[in-house]
Amino acid sequence: MANTPHGGVLKDLHTRDAPIQAQLRDEAETLPYISLTERQLCDLELILNGAFSPLEGFLSKKDYDSVLDNMRLSDGTLWTIPIYLDLPKDTIDQLGLKVGSRLALRDPRNDTALAILYISDFYRPDKEREAIKLYGANDKAHPAVAYLWSHTNDTYVGGSVQAIAEPQHYDYVAARRSPAELRALFKKLNWSRVVAFQTRNPMHRAHRELTVRAARSRHANVLIQPVVGLTKPGDIDHFTRVRVYQAIMPKYPNGMATLSLLPLAMRMGGPREAVWHAIIRKNFGATHFIVGRDHAGPGKNSLGVDFYGPYEAQDLVLKFADELAIEVVPFQMLTYLPDTDEYRPIDEVPDGVRTLNISGTELRRRLKTGAPIPEWFSYPEVVRILREANPPRIKQGFTVFLTGLHASGKDAIARALQVSLNQEGGRSTTLLLGETIRQELSSELGFTKRERDINISRIGFVAGELTRAGAACIAAPIAPYEDARNKVRDTVSRWGGFYLVHVATPLEQCIKNDRSGVYKRAQAGEIKGFTGIDDVYEEPSNPDLRVDPTVTPVSQIVHEIVLLLERDGYIGER
Known part of the structure; x- marks a missing residue:
């Protein structure tokens, strides 16, 4: 790849005649296209503007291998991180892409064509080799290794790019x-x-x-x-x-x-x-x-x-x-x-001299709890901004996620908890009952594992958005699968508190509680794939609270949930 340290691929864009530019945009409309991922969009922007000089496109296999093995492009130029365009093999086949094909690269935010890729080759990576060579270990505790295995597609596409437009930003x-x-x-x-x-x-x-x-x-x-x-x-x-x-x-x-x-x-x-x-x-x-x-x-x-x-x-x-x-x-x-400020x-620092420091972990703790942050560590203007973005828990949202069999009593607990939180005040409280979500958000879904997972994912999305907005969310679906529940925890925990409550009512009692007769119909074979009868309920391995309404009154269960919230600072003294 040519060394273009002062222009990048966009160097021609700024001097290109308007008719030629319009022709390129028109050509892009006729080409097969992909919408870039967030990482690909970042990489393309820095290829186009010259920040990744001498790169003028995405690495070929020859350059990719050389970077992994030698920290150099195949021509000997120093370059240490492989920049590739990863695509699913199915997408490549559906678009009919071949060596020599052109592919329009579009901005996922506004569907603008940013560049045309001239494909030089396709290659399938050895991801374990890439992880070890690039990051030193095939260990998913490394965020880039985790990204490699969970988000990076199975085929890499190499080739140079021709600029059509610069990515548009609306912030700063x-x-x-x-x-x-x-x-x-x-x-x-x-x-x-x-x-x-x-x-x-x-x-x-x-x-x-x-x-x-x-x-x-x-x-x-x-x-x-x-x-x-x-x-x-x-x-x-x-x-x-x-x-x-x-x-x-x-x-x-x-x-x-x-x-x-x-x-x-x-x-x-x-x-x-x-x-x-x-x-x-x-x-x-x-x-x-x-x-x-x-x-x-x-x-x-x-x-x-x-x-x-x-x-x-x-x-x-x-x-x-x-x-x-x-x-x-x-x-x-x-x-x-501190002695000399x-x-x-x-x-x-000489031996014996007193020093002070606040770690990142300690700073996050102080932000969450509202503890003071001294001026020797940071400026008041900075602390104010960080506190606005990281309010103390008393002002943060949270989700209480109740899971259990049908007719386990989780709906009654959820309703009682909503009353208790409304009485507490301080934030709005939303109740997401399983049947309500099925009617309002997931009416087209059946009850296969995939459809159940989609339903729980939708609940997680709504709960996450409510939590991010500082509200209290109480969700009470059956949610029979551990993996789906863990994904909801990950979604919500980005924004605030998440509490998983297993309503562990025995199946026999759930059948007795059922006024609708669905358990009897499932036992008779009239309903297939019913949780607890002919479909599994995976009990939570590590819930924040496990309760049984046949043993503990609903009022006591609600009190125990409130104590969890109070312990962690989400409710209580303001």
């Missing part, structure tokens, strides 16, 4: 600059030395101190370039983070720093990713790049050990320092010295 547009735009800005500002700082987290006082130290030591200006594409699952959303970055920029001396957003899909690839980040920053015009402790590390593996050593990333980037043509600025973790690199 003024802070989104292409490499050419950022280099032009540096030229206008007479910034000849620029040190770039990569982050996917909110910035606090230590980060400001780190970047100022780097600028001071290299006589440079500072580029704060946070990632606003895909990051690690569970990270704070980019809207909140950008508000934090905007709040912290005035803390720099006037004219020292600028903010520019990077729509990168991170792989959390540690050392390899650090080299990749350095190449990207060089393309944006930076002359220096900060590589900190555990740069782009994903955390711990399935054995509880960090995937990468704390300074492996620094070591690998320094190994390629001459070839990268960007100076690496290695930094150790900074720690706060300053931050220092941890290796510069």
